Amino acid sequence: MRISVIGCGYLGAVHAACMAQLGHEVVGVDVDAAKVEALASGSAPIFEPGLEDLLQAGAASGRLTFATGTAAVRGARVHFVAVGTPQRRGENAADLSYVDAAIEGLLPHLAPGDLVVGKSTVPVGTAARLQERLDEAGSGAVLAWNPEFLREGFAVRDTISPDRLVYGVPAGEPGERARTLLDEVYADALGRGTPLIVTDYATAELVKAAANAFLATKISFINAMSEIADAAGADVTALADALGHDVRIGRRFLNAGIGFGGGCLPKDIRAFTARAEELGRGESVAFLKEIDAINLRRRQQMVDMVVEALDGSVFQKKVTVLGLAFKPESDDVRDSPALDVAVRLHGLGAHVVATDPAAIPTSLRLHPQLGFATDTRDALRGAEAVVLVTEWPQYRDLDPVEVGGLVASRLVLDGRNVLDAAAWRAAGWTYRGMGRP
Numbered sequence: 001m002r003i004s005v006i007g008c009g010y011l012g013a014v015h016a017a018c019m020a021q022l023g024h025e026v027v028g029v030d031v032d033a034a035k036v037e038a039l040a041s042g043s044a045p046i047f048e049p050g051l052e053d054l055l056q057a058g059a060a061s062g063r064l065t066f067a068t069g070t071a072a073v074r075g076a077r078v079h080f081v082a083v084g085t086p087q088r089r090g091e092n093a094a095d096l097s098y099v100d101a102a103i104e105g106l107l108p109h110l111a112p113g114d115l116v117v118g119k120s121t122v123p124v125g126t127a128a129r130l131q132e133r134l135d136e137a138g139s140g141a142v143l144a145w146n147p148e149f150l151r152e153g154f155a156v157r158d159t160i161s162p163d164r165l166v167y168g169v170p171a172g173e174p175g176e177r178a179r180t181l182l183d184e185v186y187a188d189a190l191g192r193g194t195p196l197i198v199t200d201y202a203t204a205e206l207v208k209a210a211a212n213a214f215l216a217t218k219i220s221f222i223n224a225m226s227e228i229a230d231a232a233g234a235d236v237t238a239l240a241d242a243l244g245h246d247v248r249i250g251r252r253f254l255n256a257g258i259g260f261g262g263g264c265l266p267k268d269i270r271a272f273t274a275r276a277e278e279l280g281r282g283e284s285v286a287f288l289k290e291i292d293a294i295n296l297r298r299r300q301q302m303v304d305m306v307v308e309a310l311d312g313s314v315f316q317k318k319v320t321v322l323g324l325a326f327k328p329e330s331d332d333v334r335d336s337p338a339l340d341v342a343v344r345l346h347g348l349g350a351h352v353v354a355t356d357p358a359a360i361p362t363s364l365r366l367h368p369q370l371g372f373a374t375d376t377r378d379a380l381r382g383a384e385a386v387v388l389v390t391e392w393p394q395y396r397d398l399d400p401v402e403v404g405g406l407v408a409s410r411l412v413l414d415g416r417n418v419l420d421a422a423a424w425r426a427a428g429w430t431y432r433g434m435g436r437p
């Protein structure tokens, strides 16, 4: 199947590379010439395990190409729209200008019977509006909405082997045609029994908003329990383990700490709130404002914990910050709670030395005022406090005895509750977690 992918950011680059891996003939289109050149030469502009191998294999097979001009989509039958929908500056709502521009860019090149597939996360109602635009321009193309649920760090795996596929299609014959083409695109996953939900546009759009809202709620719920545990002298990690054994609840996404960040969950719950308000149903998701508020205050709570542990002031004290990315296996620092904690500590006059296996370049660009060390041991040397804020395995697995010889003071603050408190204490450290006694 010949496929085009419009937008080669996180979502688009991974989607294009995976579709080529599955045997399709793919062209990825992006306005950024430097990105296109990098992707075409087999180099991933983002840190994502497995992506570079797929880009190189795709280039070698001749099935994966990249271009800057939308004319390159000619000849493809299915066109995926995978551009960003960032939060509008100063507002909660999503900025749809890239989606609209992608559709306008496609219009002159579409042939009747082509399928346009939206993958971007959009406010409910967008797909219906875009299908109207395709019709009014006389394109003869059909639109489907096929939300993407990939996680950074697992993007290749999630794309090749998704938990489920969701198609939002129009009624009648055009919907049947859309489904047939999508089934062909996803034949590999469907052949392995991946659950498929075929529904209308609005439901498909809402599935994505609801999934992210639910995940954010789960995290803020356990973080709220962590605040109570702190006040009551209870242990939120044991609480989460016990809750998680109830299969109706489940243990995943119940890790308390400094909260969620990244390019999706924070902006998506805000955009969902804004859209619900437009629909006159603001009260239905008013709780998401509380979810956002709980999440955002965790960062300051972490900073307060460091200040308190350093006897009331971090001023001119050396604080080592382990982690900058919003989560492990990523170099992404968009809305990263870890980077935010580092910046806040620096703002209070601490000598921050931050380290991260992947996210130093992205952090340095945004916050050159921070101190950085690429080597973990260099970062730890002389520390008066060690603050773990992204749970990379290499930090979780640090040997407290060995590391104890590097620091000035054996004080560790665990913003992700991943260290073995007993082992660190046994090695002479003062250990503090979030919501742990």
Ligand code: UDX
Pocket: 148, 149, 150, 151, 152, 153, 212, 215, 219, 252, 253, 254, 255, 256, 257, 258, 259, 260, 261, 262, 263, 264, 265, 326, 327
């Ligand atoms: C998320 C959704 O999981 C994915 O389905 C959607 O397509 C895009 O948004 P992603 O942003 O890659 O994916 O990250 P995710 O793994 O969901 O983590 C989000 C944030 O929540 C991270 O900052 C992570 O550290 C935090 N988190 C996650 C917690 O604080 N506690 C947890 O228990 C789980």
